[in-house]
Amino acid sequence: xxxxxxxxxxxxxxxxxGKVVSQTLKNMGYENIINVRQGKYFEIELNESxxxxxxxxxxxxxxxxxxx
Numbered sequence: 001x002x003x004x005x006x007x008x009x010x011x012x013x014x015x016x017x018g019k020v021v022s023q024t025l026k027n028m029g030y031e032n033i034i035n036v037r038q039g040k041y042f043e044i045e046l047n048e049s050x051x052x053x054x055x056x057x058x059x060x061x062x063x064x065x066x067x068x
Contacts, residue, residue: 008039015036
């Protein structure tokens, strides 16, 4: 089973890469950009066919590894 997770910074955390992308888009002529926040995308493949067990494992991973 393959799980996808998108992780973004909390709103209170500065995001310098997001600011660079935002400014670059504005420099390209996209003046209607309000804000850009960068995140990370993870694909985790589990050797588990039971959806409930897989969900429990992923929630545990998120709490321990990603501090959710």
